[in-house]
Amino acid sequence: MSFLQRLFSGKTHRIFKWLATDMHSHLLPGIDDGSPDMPTTLHYLTELEALGYQKVITTPHVMRELYPNKPNDIKALAAKVNEEITAAGLKIKLEASAEYMLDDGFDALLENDQLIPIANRYVLVEMSYVAPTLNYENTIFKIQAQGLIPILAHPERYNYLSMNDFERIKSLGCLLQVNLLSLVGYYGKHTQAMGQQLVQNKQASFLGTDLHHSRHLEALKGISSHSKLVRLIENTEWLNAKL
Incomplete structure (x- = not known):
């Protein structure tokens, strides 16, 4: 039995220690469709620490019409969460970035230096689940022209994209981020x-x-019972631990 199989077998305690960092979540309280309040945020962070995460880079939605979150507001709220983390005696580290919708407001954010990159180099972006963003390839180039590396969030959830599309997106220099829960059928x-x-x-x-x-959260805890998932991911080198 491999190290990761032993790690995942029959228990949920610290099953994601090997991954170290979660770089996509919605844990800032009351800012988007994620955690509604500070007690819930602290509960989620406590549970993520128990699952083995040492760092969370949380990524609230930034959408022009629905969630027009500003960098200063995100950073200020993250600072408050960190104060509560310290007061609660948690060891997990929290940083904040954002998940940017490639809508008609994104170019202005990019051009006016209004993004919060992950680890000062990556930009997590998403598209509508209904149809791709027009000229998204050009937006990928614009992000790179600013010295940043785009990451497309949960590409597997865009039913209009094919494996050939993913290869094309990768060839343009855009990295891909898969949701853990996608791999166990949570979204279908x-x-x-x-x-x-x-x-x-x-x-x-x-x-x-x-x-x-x-x-x-409960579905994440259940991943420990998916032996096929263990075999699928154990030999893959992920960039999470380098963030």
Whole structure:
């Protein structure tokens, strides 16, 4: 039995220690469709620490119409959460970035230096689940022109994209982040198949929880029972631990 199989078998305690950092979640209280309040945020962080995460880079939505969150507001709220982390005696570290919708407001944010990059170099972006963003390839180039590296969040959840599209996106210099819960069928069989294929083909560079609510948390705890998932990911080198 391999190290990771022993780590995952029959228990949930610190099952993600090897991954070290979660770089996609919605844990800042009351700022988007994630954690509604500070007690819930602290509960989620306590549970993530118990699952083995040493760092969380939380990524609230930034959408022009629905969640027009500003960098200063995100940073100020993250500072408050860190004060509560210290007061609660948690060891987990929290940093804040954002998940940016590629909408008609994104270019202005990019041009006016209004982004909060992950680890000062990566920008997590998403598209609508209905249709791709127009000229998204050009936006990828614009992000790179600013010296940043784009990461496409949960590509497996965009039903209009094919494996050929993913290869094209990767060739443009955009990295891919797969949701852990996609790999166990949380979002459906099609999404699961696409996510697993991205991992099998070593096209994904990051894994994320995309944690929004308690149902996500309970599903994450259940990953320990998925032996096929262990075999799928144990030989893959993820960039999470380098953040």
